[in-house]
Amino acid sequence: PPPPPPRAGRPPVAPDARLTSAALAHATAMADAGRLAGEGPDGVSVHQRISATGFAYVTVGEHLVSGPRTPAEFVDYCLRGEDARRTLLDPAFTHAGLAHARGPRDGDTYWTALWARPLTQAELTRTRAEVVDLTNRERTRAGLRPLAVDPQLATAAQAYSTDMATRDFYSHTSPEGTQPWDRAAAAGSRRRTIGENIACGQRSAAEVVDGWMNSPGHRANILKPDFTHIGIGFAGGGRAGTYWTQLFGA
Numbered sequence: 001p002p003p004p005p006p007r008a009g010r011p012p013v014a015p016d017a018r019l020t021s022a023a024l025a026h027a028t029a030m031a032d033a034g035r036l037a038g039e040g041p042d043g044v045s046v047h048q049r050i051s052a053t054g055f056a057y058v059t060v061g062e063h064l065v066s067g068p069r070t071p072a073e074f075v076d077y078c079l080r081g082e083d084a085r086r087t088l089l090d091p092a093f094t095h096a097g098l099a100h101a102r103g104p105r106d107g108d109t110y111w112t113a114l115w116a117r118p119l120t121q122a123e124l125t126r127t128r129a130e131v132v133d134l135t136n137r138e139r140t141r142a143g144l145r146p147l148a149v150d151p152q153l154a155t156a157a158q159a160y161s162t163d164m165a166t167r168d169f170y171s172h173t174s175p176e177g178t179q180p181w182d183r184a185a186a187a188g189s190r191r192r193t194i195g196e197n198i199a200c201g202q203r204s205a206a207e208v209v210d211g212w213m214n215s216p217g218h219r220a221n222i223l224k225p226d227f228t229h230i231g232i233g234f235a236g237g238g239r240a241g242t243y244w245t246q247l248f249g250a
Contacts, residue, residue, distance in 0.1 A: 010091050013115065018053035019097025023112040025049050026064075031101035031110040036064050039239070046112065048168070051237035056119040058127055058234075059203050060241055061087040063113040071098070074111050092117055092204075119236060128154070128232040130205035135222055135230065135246070138213055142223050150249055153231025156180075156187035157245040160198075161233030164243040170200050184247060191229065191249030195221040200240035208244045226250045 026049050029040030039045045044052075046062055063084060068074040078084040087093075093115035100111045117123065136146035160183055164170055173179060178186075180196035197218045202208035212218035221227070233245035 010089050011094075013093055013096040016055065016095040016097050016116075018055040019050065019095060019114045019116060020099055021097070022046070022049040022053050022055070023097040023114050024099035024101070027099045027101040027110050027112040030064065030066070030112070031103040031108075034103050034106050034108075036066055036110070038062075038064065045239045045241075046114070047237055047241040048239065050114060050116070051165075055116065057116040057236045058119045058123040059092050059117045060236060061090060061093060061115040061203065063087060063111065065111040065113075066103075066108050068111060069109055074098075074100075074113070078113070087115060090115065094118070124234060127205055127234050128158075131209060131232045131234075131244070131246070132230060134205055134209040138209070138222055144223060144225055145228070147227060147230040147248070150189065150191070150229035150231050152187045152189035153184060153191070153229055153247040153249050154233070155231065156183045156189065157231040157233030157247040158235075159183070159187070159233065160247075161235040161243045161245045164198070164200070164245075165235035165237035168238050170198070170238075170240065170243070172196055172198060180247060184249065189249060193226060193250040195224065195227065195248040197221050197244075197246040197248075199244040200238070200242060202242055202244060212246070221246070221248055224248065 026046045030036055033041045063078055068077050078088045094117050096115050098113045100109050102109055139146055181194040184194045197212050199208050199211055202211055227248040227250050229249040231247040235243045
Protein backbone atom coordinates (compact mmCIF):
# COMPACT_ATOMS: atom_id res chain seq x y z
CA PRO A 1 0.00 0.00 0.00
CA PRO A 2 1.15 3.59 -0.56
CA PRO A 3 2.72 5.38 2.42
CA PRO A 4 0.35 7.54 4.47
CA PRO A 5 0.37 11.27 3.65
CA PRO A 6 2.61 13.48 5.84
CA ARG A 7 0.78 14.73 8.92
CA ALA A 8 1.86 18.34 8.36
CA GLY A 9 0.95 18.29 4.69
CA ARG A 10 4.58 18.78 3.61
CA PRO A 11 6.20 16.70 0.87
CA PRO A 12 8.61 14.07 2.21
CA VAL A 13 12.37 14.65 2.03
CA ALA A 14 14.72 12.17 0.41
CA PRO A 15 17.61 10.71 2.39
CA ASP A 16 21.00 11.69 1.00
CA ALA A 17 24.16 9.70 1.77
CA ARG A 18 26.35 12.80 1.59
CA LEU A 19 24.25 14.68 4.11
CA THR A 20 24.18 11.61 6.35
CA SER A 21 27.97 11.36 6.15
CA ALA A 22 28.35 15.03 7.11
CA ALA A 23 25.79 14.61 9.92
CA LEU A 24 27.68 11.63 11.35
CA ALA A 25 31.00 13.47 11.21
CA HIS A 26 29.52 16.43 13.07
CA ALA A 27 27.60 14.38 15.62
CA THR A 28 30.80 12.45 16.37
CA ALA A 29 32.80 15.66 16.76
CA MET A 30 30.24 17.05 19.21
CA ALA A 31 30.10 13.77 21.14
CA ASP A 32 33.90 13.67 21.44
CA ALA A 33 33.90 17.25 22.74
CA GLY A 34 30.90 16.70 25.00
CA ARG A 35 29.08 19.81 23.82
CA LEU A 36 26.70 21.10 21.17
CA ALA A 37 28.28 23.51 18.70
CA GLY A 38 28.04 24.52 15.05
CA GLU A 39 31.81 24.13 14.87
CA GLY A 40 33.63 21.07 16.16
CA PRO A 41 36.84 21.04 18.22
CA ASP A 42 38.64 20.42 14.92
CA GLY A 43 37.61 23.92 13.79
CA VAL A 44 35.33 22.59 11.05
CA SER A 45 31.77 23.90 10.86
CA VAL A 46 28.77 21.75 10.09
CA HIS A 47 28.40 23.57 6.74
CA GLN A 48 32.01 22.88 5.82
CA ARG A 49 31.38 19.19 6.50
CA ILE A 50 28.51 19.28 4.00
CA SER A 51 30.68 20.97 1.35
CA ALA A 52 33.44 18.43 1.92
CA THR A 53 31.06 15.66 0.78
CA GLY A 54 30.45 17.43 -2.54
CA PHE A 55 26.83 18.32 -1.75
CA ALA A 56 26.17 21.85 -3.06
CA TYR A 57 23.02 23.49 -1.70
CA VAL A 58 20.91 26.56 -2.32
CA THR A 59 19.42 26.47 1.17
CA VAL A 60 20.31 24.53 4.30
CA GLY A 61 19.07 23.98 7.83
CA GLU A 62 20.28 21.95 10.76
CA HIS A 63 19.30 20.56 14.14
CA LEU A 64 22.05 20.06 16.71
CA VAL A 65 20.54 18.31 19.72
CA SER A 66 21.67 16.26 22.70
CA GLY A 67 19.58 14.09 25.00
CA PRO A 68 16.99 12.19 22.94
CA ARG A 69 17.67 8.47 22.95
CA THR A 70 15.61 7.40 19.93
CA PRO A 71 14.64 8.90 16.56
CA ALA A 72 11.07 9.32 17.84
CA GLU A 73 12.29 11.28 20.87
CA PHE A 74 14.48 13.40 18.59
CA VAL A 75 11.57 14.30 16.30
CA ASP A 76 9.31 15.06 19.26
CA TYR A 77 12.01 17.32 20.71
CA CYS A 78 12.33 19.24 17.42
CA LEU A 79 8.57 19.69 17.15
CA ARG A 80 8.34 21.35 20.56
CA GLY A 81 10.41 24.45 19.78
CA GLU A 82 9.14 27.07 17.34
CA ASP A 83 12.41 27.55 15.40
CA ALA A 84 13.24 23.84 15.38
CA ARG A 85 9.72 22.97 14.23
CA ARG A 86 9.93 25.53 11.43
CA THR A 87 13.13 23.95 10.15
CA LEU A 88 11.74 20.42 10.41
CA LEU A 89 8.62 21.34 8.41
CA ASP A 90 10.18 23.80 5.94
CA PRO A 91 8.91 22.82 2.46
CA ALA A 92 12.03 24.37 0.88
CA PHE A 93 14.08 21.35 1.99
CA THR A 94 14.02 18.32 -0.29
CA HIS A 95 16.91 16.21 1.06
CA ALA A 96 18.06 15.23 4.53
CA GLY A 97 20.67 13.34 6.51
CA LEU A 98 20.46 12.31 10.18
CA ALA A 99 23.03 10.75 12.50
CA HIS A 100 23.84 10.46 16.18
CA ALA A 101 26.84 9.52 18.32
CA ARG A 102 27.32 8.61 21.97
CA GLY A 103 29.63 10.82 24.01
CA PRO A 104 32.56 8.76 25.39
CA ARG A 105 32.80 10.90 28.52
CA ASP A 106 29.26 11.89 29.43
CA GLY A 107 27.37 9.03 27.77
CA ASP A 108 24.93 11.50 26.24
CA THR A 109 23.58 11.10 22.71
CA TYR A 110 24.41 13.87 20.24
CA TRP A 111 22.27 14.31 17.13
CA THR A 112 22.86 16.18 13.88
CA ALA A 113 20.07 16.50 11.32
CA LEU A 114 20.85 18.29 8.06
CA TRP A 115 18.16 19.57 5.71
CA ALA A 116 18.94 20.99 2.30
CA ARG A 117 17.84 21.75 -1.22
CA PRO A 118 20.47 20.93 -3.87
CA LEU A 119 22.01 23.76 -5.86
CA THR A 120 21.27 23.56 -9.58
CA GLN A 121 21.79 26.19 -12.22
CA ALA A 122 18.04 26.77 -12.25
CA GLU A 123 17.97 27.24 -8.45
CA LEU A 124 20.92 29.62 -8.58
CA THR A 125 19.30 31.64 -11.37
CA ARG A 126 16.02 31.78 -9.46
CA THR A 127 17.70 32.84 -6.21
CA ARG A 128 19.73 35.59 -7.83
CA ALA A 129 16.68 36.86 -9.72
CA GLU A 130 14.69 36.93 -6.48
CA VAL A 131 17.32 39.12 -4.81
CA VAL A 132 17.17 41.52 -7.76
CA ASP A 133 13.37 41.58 -7.65
CA LEU A 134 13.24 42.24 -3.90
CA THR A 135 15.90 44.93 -4.21
CA ASN A 136 13.99 46.67 -6.98
CA ARG A 137 10.78 46.52 -4.95
CA GLU A 138 12.54 48.49 -2.23
CA ARG A 139 13.76 51.04 -4.77
CA THR A 140 10.31 51.36 -6.34
CA ARG A 141 8.82 51.85 -2.89
CA ALA A 142 11.29 54.69 -2.37
CA GLY A 143 10.42 56.28 -5.70
CA LEU A 144 13.65 55.20 -7.42
CA ARG A 145 14.21 53.57 -10.79
CA PRO A 146 14.80 49.80 -10.71
CA LEU A 147 18.26 48.42 -11.36
CA ALA A 148 19.07 46.45 -14.49
CA VAL A 149 21.13 43.27 -14.28
CA ASP A 150 24.65 43.77 -15.58
CA PRO A 151 26.36 40.55 -16.76
CA GLN A 152 29.85 41.70 -15.77
CA LEU A 153 28.73 42.78 -12.30
CA ALA A 154 26.88 39.47 -11.93
CA THR A 155 30.02 37.54 -12.90
CA ALA A 156 32.12 39.43 -10.36
CA ALA A 157 29.51 39.09 -7.59
CA GLN A 158 29.10 35.36 -8.15
CA ALA A 159 32.85 34.76 -8.21
CA TYR A 160 33.26 36.67 -4.95
CA SER A 161 30.51 34.79 -3.08
CA THR A 162 32.05 31.52 -4.24
CA ASP A 163 35.50 32.68 -3.18
CA MET A 164 34.33 33.66 0.32
CA ALA A 165 32.62 30.28 0.78
CA THR A 166 35.52 28.26 -0.64
CA ARG A 167 38.33 30.05 1.19
CA ASP A 168 36.34 30.70 4.36
CA PHE A 169 36.66 34.47 4.70
CA TYR A 170 34.17 37.29 4.93
CA SER A 171 35.25 40.81 4.00
CA HIS A 172 34.90 43.44 1.29
CA THR A 173 38.67 43.08 0.87
CA SER A 174 39.86 39.75 -0.52
CA PRO A 175 42.91 37.96 0.93
CA GLU A 176 44.89 39.39 -2.00
CA GLY A 177 43.71 42.91 -1.16
CA THR A 178 41.30 43.43 -4.06
CA GLN A 179 38.34 45.76 -3.55
CA PRO A 180 34.85 45.65 -5.15
CA TRP A 181 35.84 47.99 -7.98
CA ASP A 182 38.91 45.85 -8.72
CA ARG A 183 36.77 42.74 -9.02
CA ALA A 184 34.21 44.52 -11.20
CA ALA A 185 36.93 45.78 -13.55
CA ALA A 186 38.53 42.34 -13.71
CA ALA A 187 35.18 40.95 -14.88
CA GLY A 188 35.10 43.49 -17.70
CA SER A 189 32.86 46.14 -16.15
CA ARG A 190 33.39 49.76 -17.17
CA ARG A 191 31.00 51.23 -14.61
CA ARG A 192 32.40 54.44 -13.13
CA THR A 193 30.96 53.98 -9.65
CA ILE A 194 30.85 50.66 -7.80
CA GLY A 195 29.20 49.69 -4.51
CA GLU A 196 29.01 46.35 -2.73
CA ASN A 197 26.83 44.69 -0.11
CA ILE A 198 27.82 41.32 1.33
CA ALA A 199 26.11 39.07 3.87
CA CYS A 200 26.54 35.58 5.27
CA GLY A 201 24.35 33.05 7.05
CA GLN A 202 20.96 34.08 5.67
CA ARG A 203 18.83 31.18 4.39
CA SER A 204 16.80 32.93 1.66
CA ALA A 205 16.69 35.90 -0.69
CA ALA A 206 13.94 37.50 1.43
CA GLU A 207 15.99 37.12 4.60
CA VAL A 208 19.14 38.63 3.12
CA VAL A 209 17.41 41.64 1.53
CA ASP A 210 15.49 42.28 4.75
CA GLY A 211 18.78 42.20 6.65
CA TRP A 212 20.41 44.65 4.27
CA MET A 213 17.44 47.01 4.46
CA ASN A 214 17.72 47.03 8.25
CA SER A 215 21.40 48.02 8.11
CA PRO A 216 21.99 51.73 7.37
CA GLY A 217 25.08 51.29 5.19
CA HIS A 218 23.65 48.45 3.14
CA ARG A 219 20.30 50.20 2.84
CA ALA A 220 22.07 53.30 1.49
CA ASN A 221 23.60 51.24 -1.33
CA ILE A 222 20.25 49.66 -2.23
CA LEU A 223 18.55 53.06 -2.30
CA LYS A 224 21.35 55.08 -3.88
CA PRO A 225 19.75 57.08 -6.72
CA ASP A 226 22.93 57.09 -8.82
CA PHE A 227 23.13 53.33 -9.20
CA THR A 228 21.66 51.94 -12.42
CA HIS A 229 22.86 48.33 -12.56
CA ILE A 230 23.31 45.33 -10.27
CA GLY A 231 24.83 41.86 -10.13
CA ILE A 232 24.10 39.17 -7.54
CA GLY A 233 26.24 36.34 -6.21
CA PHE A 234 25.31 33.41 -3.96
CA ALA A 235 27.26 30.43 -2.67
CA GLY A 236 26.65 27.80 0.00
CA GLY A 237 29.40 26.45 2.22
CA GLY A 238 32.11 27.97 4.37
CA ARG A 239 31.87 28.58 8.09
CA ALA A 240 28.68 30.66 7.85
CA GLY A 241 26.77 28.37 5.49
CA THR A 242 25.73 30.94 2.86
CA TYR A 243 27.47 33.93 1.27
CA TRP A 244 25.68 36.69 -0.62
CA THR A 245 27.03 39.56 -2.74
CA GLN A 246 25.31 42.55 -4.30
CA LEU A 247 27.49 44.55 -6.69
CA PHE A 248 26.09 47.90 -7.79
CA GLY A 249 27.26 50.07 -10.68
CA ALA A 250 26.62 53.44 -12.26
